[in-house]
Amino acid sequence: MKWAIRDLLNPVVTRSLLYGADPFDLEAILKKIDNIKVRSGKQIQEVWINEWHAKIDRYSELRDKAEKEGNRISAREYAKMVTQCHYACFMINIEDLEHKTEIYNGLEESYKRYIKLCKNKVEYAEIDTKEGKLPAYIHYPDSGRKTNYPVAVTYSGIGSCKEELEMLAAPLNERGIAVITPDMPGAGGAIIHRNIKCGGKQLEAAFNGIIRFVKSHKKLDEKNMANFGLCMGGGYAFRATVKNPKAKVCVSLFPLLMHFANLDSIPVWMKRGKWSSYQYADDYLEGMKILEEGTHKADFLMVYSSDDNWMSPEASQRLLSKAAGYKESIHIQDKPAYVSEETIMHAMPVGEQYHWVKHIAADFIAARLNGGK
Template identity: 65%
Template sequence: MKWAIRDLLNPVVTRSMIFGANPFDIEYILKKIDGIKVMSGKQIQNVWLGEWAEKIRKYTDLARQAAESGHRISAREYYKLAAECHYACFMINTEDIDKKAEIYDGLVQAYRQYIACCDNRVEYVEINTEYGVLPAYLHFPDDGSHGPYPCVMTYSGIGSCKEELEMLADPLTKRGLAVLTPDMPGAGAAVIRNGIKCGGPMLESAFDSIYAFLTERPDIDQDRLANFGLCMGGGYAFRASAKHPETRCCVSLFPLLMNFADQNAIPVWMKRGKWSSFQYADDYLEGMKRIEEGTVACDFLMAYSDDDNWMDTDASMRLYNKATGYKEKIYIAEKPAYVSEETIMHAMPVGEQFHWVKHRAADFLADRLAERK
């Protein structure tokens, strides 16, 4: 065989590692995948989900034992490991929507157990939009009693969830910033529980509603707001900043604008199927043209790569040139390790470079939002 069955899981593995899944746990399960003798998507899915379920049981039991013994730090770390295992399962694009919802509910529960053990305050909030409620978390850098805080609004795209945005929030709260992590239309509980699909009108309403929500929070400094997005969320961050000129700064990491992208490079699993149809609104691509509108005058940072096979360099520069104020760009020259000609993986440059790019992005935001002492 020219390539291993495990290669089919490269996008799932990369996303899981971005979120923080233990690489030894991943390799253990991939070895189980290697043992599959027949090319069967159903069997790959069953082995992947089944092996992660065993890991979830292990870490959840360890978390409970630690909590009962008064070992809060250990409990927090074990619940986080359990949440990361649930997330690895959530990354599988199963056509069984009920199963997908069940997996997501497990992630939500594990993540809530994790944040309950965190030293900083993480508040669950709900944001009312024209199309329904967006569930979100508001992360504080401390116990939340020292506001008003500068705040960064974070975004990711289709197939994501607010729990995943922990990876964007963590480096920011460590730098003294509050962070809002919403389930955007088509993502997480917004679509699974509240039926808000991803489309231009839904996103436009979400951007406005998020800003309106923050204006009602006395613990948030309205003069120090920023947008920060990854992948499709990078396009969201740009559009939100264009709509709201009061934004102090904007960061787009490996941004994706669907109408800028090569439509032939978009994977089949994103174009059709039960899970895809469940997430997207009617006339999705036409509606997404709204996200391309406008320019931003605030400070702007963009990371991009020649190996992003959805948004080539020319497409990335089209977005960059729409920023009219101070701007910086980070060019990623490293070649991705997770790559094969049989698999289309927009996530690869993001996944493999995110571990260091996130600190450049966090410093850019903190320099413009945080009070220096």
């Protein structure tokens, strides 16, 4: 065998670290994975989920104890750990849809406990679209009592959820910007609770609904707006900006547009299986072509990687060339650490560079929404 069993989890590990899972907890669980004698997907899944649930039990107990004793800071931090453990479970591509729903419900409920303990206000919202209501959160930079907050809408792609998007919201909140984190079609509560699948018409309805939502919201300034996306959400951010000429800025981190990408490099588990199939509309690939339509004149920042095996640098440059206004790009050439011959993929450059890229992205947005460039 040329690679360890744990290498099969490289994409899951990367996403878990990106969301803030403790690296020591992660390594302890991976060592349990290493002890599996037979390369069995079901056994890897069982060990991974059971070990994270043991940590969920521990951190939940610590959260409840701290909350009872009035130690709010500790309670908040333990509550976030519980959420991160649930998220690590959610990242596994489970074929059993009922089990997947159960796992997401745990993530959803633990996140609700966590945001009640946060200093800033995080408000649940539902965004009306022609295809159904999208669950979302609004992350205010403070108590949420002001009006005319500059606002950014964050996007990610298939397999994500609004709870994960907090990692995009946090650096913007620190810079005084309110952030909307929606469950886009095919993601999180939109697919699990509302059966809104990912496809061209569903995405177009989502973009239209989000624009209307911001326009009608008393606390958000539609004239001071950004779109910010990661992975497939980077393509969403571009299209959302095309559809909303009032948007001042667009940032796409490691964007993925399906028809720009090398489809042969997309792993089998994203093309087949109950969970994967459940997320996609019947005309998914054909419908996604709509993301390529149009251009925008908003200030545009794109970050891309030489080691993204879905979107080549040439494919990323195609997207950059579509922007008609001021634009900048950052070409990441660092080699990914979490790779193997079987699992190198789009998630690696995304996750491994985000810790420093996020500040450049947040500053780029804040400079334009807070009266800078």
